[in-house]
Amino acid sequence: MTTADISFLDGGPAVAPDVADLGEALVRAARRAGAEERIRFIQPDGSETAMTYQRLLEEAARMLAGIRAAGARPGETIILQVGDDRELLAAFWACVLGGFVPMPLNAGATADQRAAAPELLRRVWNGYGRPRVVAGAGQEVASAVTADPRWDGAWLGTTRDLLSHAPDRAWHQADPDDPAVRLLTSGSTGVPKAVVLSHRNVLSRAAATVLVNRLSSRTRTFNWMPLDHVGGLVMFHARDVYLGCHQVHARFEWVLDNPLRWIAAMDQHRSDTTWAPNFAFGLINDQADRLKDQSWDLSCLRYIMNGGEAVRSGVVRRFLEALVPFGLPPDAMYPGWGMSETSAGVADCEFSAVNAGDERYVPVGRPQPGTSLRVVDERNELVPVGVTGRLQVTGATVTSGYYQNADQNRQSFTADGWFKSGDLAYVQNGILTVTGRADDVIQLDGVTYHGHEIEARVEELDCVVPSYTVACPVSAEGGEGEELAVFFHPRDGVDVSEAEALVRDQVADAFGVNLAHVVPVTKDDVPKTGIGKLRRAQLRERFESSRGADRAEVAVPRC
DSSP states (O other): OOTTTBSEEEOOSOOOOSSSSHHHHHHHHHHHHTTOEEEEEEOTTSOEEEEEHHHHHHHHHHHHHHHHHTTOOTTOEEEEEOSSHHHHHHHHHHHHHHTOEEEEOOOOSSHHHHHHHHHHHHHHHHHTTOOEEEEOTTOOOOHHHHTSTTHHHHEEEEHHHHHTSOOOOOOOOOOTTSEEEEEEOSSOSSSOOEEEEEHHHHHHHHHHHHHHTTOOTTOEEEEOSOTTSHIIIIIIIIHHHHHTOEEEEEOHHHHHHOTHHHHHHHHHHTOOEEEEOHHHHHHHHTTGGGGGGOOOOOTTOOEEEEOSSOOOHHHHHHHHHHHGGGTOOTTOEEEEEEEGGGTEEEEEOOGGGGTTSOSSSOEEEEEOTTEEEEEEOTTSOBOBTTOOEEEEEEETTSOSEETTOHHHHHHHBOTTSOEEEEEEEEEETTEEEEEEEGGGEEEETTEEEEHHHHHHHHTTSTTBOTTOOEEEEEEOGGGSSEEEEEEEOBOTTOOHHHHHHHHHHHHHHHHSOOOSEEEEOOGGGSOBOTTSOBOHHHHHHHHHHTTTSOGGGOSSOOO
């Protein structure tokens, strides 16, 4: 059997980064870019601030001095819960330059997340041995944390406090395999797992995507995902520092409040590179009636990474068609695959090149240099091409494991060192297609579906607001077997009973199954991660816990 017959893809040798560590990348960017303002931040009110790489280095050096003055030592973990993007990045680079290991913590991209931030800090601080902490000025810290007698030794101050110090320019020289950042995974109600990424991981990924996607110091990027997430911090900001290019960061909530701001801002800043999970493109499609009033020029956009959740072909097609009148190139969309554990995206491909493919799933390309992918069965043996199995990954970009979590590491890696992604996929014609998460599988009358497929069909209805639909199995009454439930958010003014009937008919027509539960919900009832991905398991748990309660008191209220 040849490699053409089995589900194995090799991206080839890793691309050697041309800096020794991340700190050197920032110092180089500051030297090369000089006084040119190449970093811009769009605030929650839409106002903008700009800074040079030199200024970012200066502010990081000031914070470094404050952290060192408090007695922190290289190798220590430092929690960063900072709401201001500019100050968060300065604190991140202060840790990198000092040899500390930053652990960025969501400070609240939305009002709900801001309310939950103090409790999140409490769980993470206690769960990881009460490490040192930096918080944003005026940011609420959990009283249960500050009341702990060990808090005084952990508290390094606010970002504003640290910026008051004179700069410390004695940079720490990191080894390539030293940890550069510990990124917390989302979706957990307990202590989130912390993915350890080394300098080699982050820089190898940056060097590979620069080569494959033809990026340079002239690239102009736009990101609106939170900077505590791997996509915002590693896939975009750290890569952009490596390039020394122009980068814009907008607030997540600012775009969600009016999705067309994303497109308008890219026009204004002449951005050529951006990214978002698939739901964001659906939000633009939902604003199609407002596009006729716009006068954007999107001819600069050439690389739109679509990753972080299942890519839906229909959503992508409608997005591209809607923006063609504004000069968006038809080949600008790149579905891709990656995760925090792979230092973000490590595979992608041009959408237009696969238009004739399977409409059910969208191919995500070949692995970048330094990364290998394989699809295996339950016995950990390679499956033939075209057969769906479990996706595993190895290479220079892949984490060495989770911080202080030996049990999870044993579960997550194979005996020969491959990381188990938790995704299902297949290989066909040398191209990877990811079908969905293994824990998102729904069995209906012996046929396998993924929740995202059913959700996509439901959101084709005009009465349904996109990105708030959840399809998942729930335990049947009495606990015998499972039933299919669909939660959806109806548009304002819609007759809810009629909308329920339409949802039932849509699922029956598309999949030939009857829904046991159709539940209208509000937007606030649908739990999401920091970048807007659905937390299906949490919604299922809330629905099941409401069994037996009065309908007026259920955990998932009707609209």
